[in-house]
Amino acid sequence: MYIEQLALKNYRNYESLSVEFENKVNVILGENAQGKTNVMESIYVLAMAKSHRTSNDKELIRWDQEYAKIEGRVQKQYSSLPLQLIISKKGKKAKCNHMEQQKLSQYVGNMNVVMFAPEDLNLVKGSPQVRRRFIDMEIGQVSPVYLHDMSQYQKILQQRNHFLKMLQIKKQTDQTMLEILTEQFINMAVKIVLKRFEFLYLLENWAKPIHKGISRGLESLEIVYKPSVD
């Protein structure tokens, strides 16, 4: 799989850009602040419907413009798949093979990307939140079910937190409701935690021999997932 063509409109510093890529290593060369990282980022956004460096989508729209458009063609098993993502101030719309996608969670995964950028050092140095985000984005690319579970989990978490607040200020007294919400919350959390364990197990097995090679056998890499619950 590779991206053979990319077109940007009002994306970051690009009013309009069209590039063709080779099915090999492509090198993007330019002075500082010319938009090299912006091109990389746009490919990532086209694949993930999210940026690797900001959670504020509005930043991606060229200043003083209403929307940004990213289009690309992905070469997959001898056929090419057109993808399109429009980011406006109201939200995002994705098209795959010219058809509008109802859910972004279903759109993600049409093109798989791995981003490696200086900011990735934060995976080691930064907060657990950075690591969780990384794990969630990676699993999400290969498992639409996981993306769906994640959004359900967020919903139940919010509902339960809201209910707890209501109990505290005594606007609610229904303990059975709390039990139901807690059970739903645990069910979703277990699914997510198990999937993260599985992912990190696979990642460790992939990364271990590579790290061993890089460190000439001097170091042994271990990746351990420590969720905040037992």
Ligand SMILES: Nc1ncnc2c1ncn2[C@@H]1O[C@H](COP(=O)(O)OP(=O)(O)OP(=O)(O)O)[C@@H](O)[C@H]1O
């Ligand atoms: N929403 C936006 N609208 C217009 N310009 C933007 C927007 N967001 C960022 N820029 C511009 O994009 C440029 C930075 O681009 P980018 O980070 O891709 O540079 P780069 O080529 O990777 O540079 P470096 O070599 O320093 O890494 C800056 O000039 C910045 O002002």
Ligand SMILES: [Mg+2]
């Ligand atoms: Mg850069």
